Amino acid sequence: MQESIIKLVGISKVFPGVVANDNINLEIRRGEIHAIVGENGAGKSTLMKIIYGLYQPTAGEIYINGRLMNVANPQIAIKNGIGMVHQHFMLVPSFTAAENVVLGSEPRKNTVFMDFEEAVIITKALSEKYGLYVDPYQKVEDLSVGIQQRIEILKVLYRGADILILDEPTAVLTPQETQELFAIMRRLVKDMGKTIIIITHKLQEVLEVSHRVSVMRRGKLVGTMDTKDATEQILAEMMVGKEVVFDKFHANQNKGKTLMEVKNLVVRDNRGFIAVDGISFSVAAGEILGVAGVEGNGQTELVEALTGLRKVEEGSILVNGKDMANRSPSEFRKMGISHIPEDRLKTGLAPEASVNENLLMGYQHKKPYESFGMKLNKKAIYQKTAQLIKQFDIRTPSGQTKVKSLSGGNMQKLVVAREFSFNSPILIISQPTRGLDIGAIEFIHRQIIEMRDAGRAILLISADLDEIFRLSDRIVTIYEGKLTGEFMTADVTKQAIGLYMTGKNLSTAG
Amino acid sequence: MKKTIAVLLILMLIGGLVLTGCGKTDDAQKQQEEVPAEPGDEEKEPLKVALVLSGGLGDRSFYDSSHEGFERAKKELGIEGSVLECKNDPSLYQDQLIQASENAQAVVVVGFEFFDVIQEVAPEYPEVNYIYLDNVVEGFDNITCITYLENEGTFLAGALAAMLTQETSIEGINEEKIIGMVGGVDLPVIRNFQVGYEAGAKYIDEEVRVETIYAGDFEDPAKGKECALALYAKGADIVFHAAGKTGEGVFEAAKEAKAYAIGVDTDQRYINPDVIVASMIKGVGLSVFETIEKIIDGTFEPGKVIYYGINEGGVDIGYGTPDMKQIVPDEIKEKVEEIKAKVKSGEIQVPTAK
Amino acid sequence: MKKIKLSQDLEYIFSLALSIVLALIIGALIILANGKSPLTAYASLINGSLGSPYKMATTLAKTVPLILTGLATAVAFSSGIFNIGGEGQLYLGAFAAAYVGFTFTNLPGLIGIPLALIFAALAGGFYALIPALLKVKYGIDEVITTIMFNSIAILFTGYLANYPFASSVGKMGATEMIAPAYKLLRLVARSKLHTGIFFTAVIALAIYYLMEKTSVGYDFKMIGTNLIFAKYGGINAERNMVIAMIISGVLCGIAGAFEVLGNHYRFLQAISPGYAFDGMLVSLIVKNKVVGVILMSIFFGILKTGSIAMEFETAIPSELVLVIQAIIILFIAGEKGFAQILRRIHAKEGVRGDV
Incomplete structure (x- = not known):
């Protein structure tokens, strides 16, 4: 447990004009789950990319298994048992899940051609072994972000990594999926002697899953401590250098008239399957309606339909009494609807x-x-x-x-x-803080609340239940394209929502 | 995704350019090696002649044929000279012609495409003699035009093909009375080829059908092959081509279809004597040589239009060298000679394309 | 610490310059391998393209169609619609201009020339509109349709020039000559450089203004850089793509018109040796930037004109410049690699200054 598997001595990384890592000394011990926390831009990802060979440090030494190594490229890192799951996925969209899992070290038929059948078998076996379900035949471009990440993790496992670096792995997972992932992480460490480095912003997760935790701020390592000695408050202070308040926001004071009303909306996904199956709801000025659900249950298609980016099969979207179904995005914007999309790189920017x-x-x-x-x-x-x-x-x-x-x-x-x-009077906000640090989350949350208090009608779609609970006045749960329940936030528990999200109460919720 | 496709397309394009570039480079180098400056007559300043081509060397047809005459003049008449190719790029016609005019006393201009350009350039260089092949420009003192009565030659080719297609005893000749022609580009000159060819065939037998396809290109053997294959598929067993380099594809197709072809411009039998039964020879080389010869011995009369037909030995039918196996039976050859005599005597009037 | 910040544009210009230098060096090696002197060759190339007013004019004359088709590519490609059909649009534009020129022979130049240009622009623009509509209405890939449309236009105009509108003189697959009033003034004796170059400069300025200073250009570029984002942001991508395509077609049509009005004075069956494809290369090399298109067109013009002189004087085949162009493009395709090397060098320098 005390033996160090990776040791970084005096690592610095300078980009033109920016010091990303400043004299970092860090020790990762064999068989531990080591959490690294820090604000975005604190240098965590850079540090991990140095370990993984994607960046060369401008100064300092890296020891792997006690040997001084020059990790000139990821191939060397992989050879030394280091695997990385990136925050922005590195998958080939037009390939199937199985092809992506084996990409780079494909099973071969007659040494030349890729053995697709074998790839599928491998993928199935892996996903069963680690409890990360994927459909090996589906193309990655048709899959939700959550599933794509599972493939990333499977890919690293397939390459037989001893040390797994997970960059924001839970940002896109549901609470249940997160718990499953944690179970896998624990099993990997305990039963298979692997070592895991996890980068995250979610302090509860750090406390829950890690053995030790290191905190970075502005390129420097602030400190490393045993997790059992840490609290959320302590870590947060180390991270942002100031006290962070994690209170729930006050509920809305004056709900206004209904601004958006959706009736029996039916929308198909890219493959032509029904993704949104007869959804109805309304949002009023001055309230935040949270849509809670496991990733891939129609949220993406719902949001796209509500902003003019996707065709509506049936139903209506009434904005100020006018049906906007199948209007263009620019018409939606003219009607006063702003949209923060779930995928900022693909859609929002x-x-x-x-x-x-x-x-x-x-x-x-x-x-x-x-x-x-x-x-x-x-x-x-x-x-x-x-x-x-x-x-x-x-x-x-x-x-x-x-x-x-x-x-x-x-x-x-x-x-x-x-x-x-x-x-805009209506805001449709999807996954607003995915992969962000505490400071940014706090900032964005406050902006959202400010908007609500200014009388905007807000539809909030998030895979992060904490976020939904923190911001929403009202919550609806979505499962397989249907709304399975509607609650006032004050009257419901996370556990109950979790059940509705997974469809278990579908029959009773009707 | 789209961008990738676009980039790929471009790269393929470049690849093509590089490849053709290399191919042509080789040819050009060969030409160069073949052209060691032959020391001319010691006493006399050698005549400086430039050969300007609208296309490029290596077509084993029209341009190469003119180049042959030019080379012969170099060897036998001791002229000095260089070749300027425009490679079918209209933006180069004027540049190359000016380049040539600046550096030579006589310029052989090969290609109907120079029609406007030569009229613009020639008056600027009154002391230079222009010998213009393949088109007619009148009213310039220093432009002499050589034009070929291709229709007379193709009349013979058409007659030959029409007779041969009925010799079903020859392997590869089918029952149907169909013969074919592949034209390079649908142009007046090429249509003149076509008209003669059709008339010759009808002269032998009204029932013989002539199928003609235009490849739309003088430089693309692949297209030529496609066109010829289509003709063979229609039942043609002999295909004549008037398509420059594109015609090489016709020979390919003949080989594949186990049928026959007739070459053009030069005696092309040597390319593949098994399928090329004969060639309609256009005496381009001869006319170039003879004109240069006239300039040197002082009998040249500038500003005229010279016609090269059967009478002048400007067009003819060639059957290759004697060592080649002859596919055309002697009776047919004799008949062709008879027709030739009738054209000479004026008994047969070969129609011209409009 | 000294701040070293290299803008990405600058980085690109540097790697482009590097590519050109490397390509010229490889070209020199090829010349050397053929037993010739690269210095003599390049000297005759430069002298042949810039050595006298006539040569400079000839070089500039070559750049006119390149600039226009290059700009056409730049507008379309940076708007995310891939107009590979410039050649066909150019042919139609050329024919339209010639048609006006040999039909309305009584018009004075001041009316006739603009009329011919308008007809050419309309022909080119309309011909680009069809594939654009097919794309936005039915999702038919414009790369495929425009390539096919090239053949249609080239063969169709070839037919027109050979049959209904064939020249009465000089059997050569061309239409009648345009009336004298339509002929654009030649600027330098014997060269084909004509007043169209001024018009081309004005067009280039206008396109620069459009792409860099207007909301239309902004919309175009956003569509080109991220279509989903543009749609999400409320830009009518379909309409803008169609407009960009029309502009592209209009530019190609005008390029064709200049070939007729300024260069050949009639429509020729094979009037373009592939200007639109050359323009596309030019534009892609400079990442569809207007200023870059102009500079690169001049560079290509120098290479083309100079190579002819080089071939004549040193017997080095003019195809060498095609090889050089191809090498530049190959290097540019590897431009990311150059940029990375550059960044690495700078990163290292940064450390030295810092530590």
């Missing part, structure tokens, strides 16, 4: 474009940003973007910086800044 360009979306045809029907007014635009960058604390070198080089938290702040700045 143009990663290759600049911060300014991303903030401009939606303003480009409005005065004073545009004149004479097409001329863009630089001055007005820059004023607006500078103000948004400041107001929403988007940390970027400049407005010209490409969005892809920002951290996840700052990307999300950018999306929130833009969408909230329209002052």
Whole structure:
């Protein structure tokens, strides 16, 4: 238990203009679950990428199993038993789950051709062994984010990693799935002698699953301690350097009139199957309606239908009494609906474009940003973007910086800044804090509550039950495209919601 | 995804460019090796001649044929000269012609495509003699045109094909009285080939059907092959081509279909004597050589239009070298000679394309 | 610590320059392998393309169609719609301009030339509109349709030039000559450089303004960089793609018109040696940036004109420049690699300054 499997001595990593890691000394012991926590941009991911060979440290030494190693590339890391599950998935969308699992070391037929059958068998065996169910035949592009992550984990396990680095593994999992993952992690450590490094923001998870925890802040390692000596409060303070309040927000004071009403909505998914199966609900001004559900139960399609991005088969979406079903996204926007999408990189942003360009979306045809029907007014635009960058604390070198080089938290702040700045009466918010650090979560949560208090009607879709409970005034549960229950937040427990989310009360909820 | 496709497409395109580039480079180098500056007459300044081609060398047909005459003139007449190819790029016609005019006393201009350009350039260089092949420009003192009565030659080819398609005793000749032709591009010159060919066939037998397909390209053997295969599939057993390099595909197709082909411009039998029964020879090389010869010995009369038909030995039928196995029976050859004599004497009037 | 921040554009320009230099070096090696002097060859290439007013004019004349088709590609590609049909649009535009030129022979140039250009633009734009509509209405891949449309246009105009509108003189697969009033003024004796180059400059400026300074250009670019994001943000992607495609077609049509009005004075059956494809290469090399298209077109023009002189003077085949162009493109495809090397160098320098 005390033997060190990875030892980092004086690791520093400097990017042009940024010190990402500053003289880090860290020891990972064999057979432990070691949590690394820290705000986004604290340097956790960079540090892990150095261990995994994706980055070269600018200074310092890495010892693996006591030997000084030059981890020049991931192949070397893999050979030394290190596997990594990335926060942004590294899957090939057009390949099936099984193909992705074995990608890079495919089973071969006659040494040349990939043995697809064997890949499927391997994948099935792996997913049974570790309790991570995937359909080996499905294409990754058709799968939800949650399932994609399972494939990532399976992939690492398939390569026989001894040391697993999990970058935000639970961000997309449901509570039940998280518990299952933790069970797997414990089993891997206890029964199979593996070592796990987990990067996370969720402090309860740290306390629940890890043996030791290291906290990073602004590129430095603040400290490492045994988890049994830690509390949420202590860790949070180490992370953000200030006291964080984890209170629930006050409930809404004055609910206004209904702004959006959805009736018997039916929507198909990309494969043509019914994904949203006759859903009805309404949202009023000044309230947050939380949609709780396990990832992949129709939330994605529901949100897309409600924002004009997906075709509606049946039913209506009444906004101020007007049916908006099958209208274009721009018409939805004109009706005063803003949307924070679940996948910021795919939908919410143009990663290759600049911060300014991303903030401009939606303003480009409005005065004073545009004149004479097409001329863009630089001055007005820059004023607006500078103000948004400041107001929403988007940390970027400049407005010209490409969005892809920002951290996840700052990307999300950018999306929130833009969408909230329209002052739309209706906000559809999907997974607003996935993969973000405590500071950013807190910031975004406060923004959402502020919007509610300003009288906006908010639909909140989140896989994070804590988030749903913390923000929502009312909660509906979704399971296999149907709503299975509706509750006032004050009157219900997480356990009860968890059951409705998994469909167990479907018959009684009717 | 789309971008990847686009990039791939581009790369394929480039690949193609590189490949064709390399191929042509080889040819050009060969040409170069074959052209060691032959020391001319010591006493006389050698005449400087430039050969400007609208297409490129290596077609084993029209351009190569003109180049042969040019090379012969170099060897036998001791002229100095260089070849300028435009590779069918219309933006180069004027550049190359000016380049040639700057550096030569006589410029042989090969390709009907130079019609406008030569009229623009020639007046700028009044001291240069232009010999313009394959088209007619009138009213310029320093432009001499050589035009070929292709229709007379193809008349013979058509007659030959029409007779041969009825010789069912020859292996590969079917019962049907169908013969084919692959044209390069649907152009007046090529239509002139077609008209003569059809007339020759009808002269032998009204019932013989002539099927013609235009490949739309002078440089693409793959298209030529497709066209010829289509003709053979229709029942044609002999296919004539007037398609430059594209015609090489016709020979390929003939081999594949176990049928026959007739070559064009030069005696092409050597390319594959098993399927190429004969060639309609256009005396391009001869006319180039003869004209240069006239300039040198001072009998040249500039500003004229010279016609090369059967009479002038400008067009003919060739059966390859004697060592080749002859597929065309002697009776047919004799008959062709008879027809040739009738055309010469004016007894047969070969129609011209409009 | 000294802050080293290299903008990504600068990084790109650097790797592009590196690619060009490397390609020229490889070209030099090929020349050397053929037993010739690379210095002499390149000297004659430069002299042949820039050595006199006539040569410079010839080089510039070559850039006109490249710039126009390059811009056409830039507009379409950066809007996420892939117009591979520039060649067909160019042919139709060229024919339309010629048609006006040999039909309305009584018009003065001041009316006739704009009319011919408008017809050419309409022809090109309309011909681009069809595949664009097929794409947005029925999801038919525009890459495939535009490629096929090329053949249709080239063969159709070939038919027109050979049969209904065939020239009465000089059997050659061309239409009648346009009336003298339509002929664009030539700027330098013997060269084909014509006043169309000024018009091209104006168009380039307009496209630059459109793409960089207007909300239309912004919409285009957002669609091109992330279609889902653009739709999500309320941009009418379908309509904008169609507009971008029309602009692209119009530019190709005008490129064709200039070939007729300024260069050949009639429509020729094979009027373009593949200008649209060259323009596409030009635009892709510079990542569809307007300024880049202009500079790269001039570079390509130099290579093309210079290579002819080089071939004549040193007997090095002009195809060498095709090899050089191909190598540049191969390197550009590996541009990410260069950029990475560059970043690494800078990262190391950063450390040295820091530690």
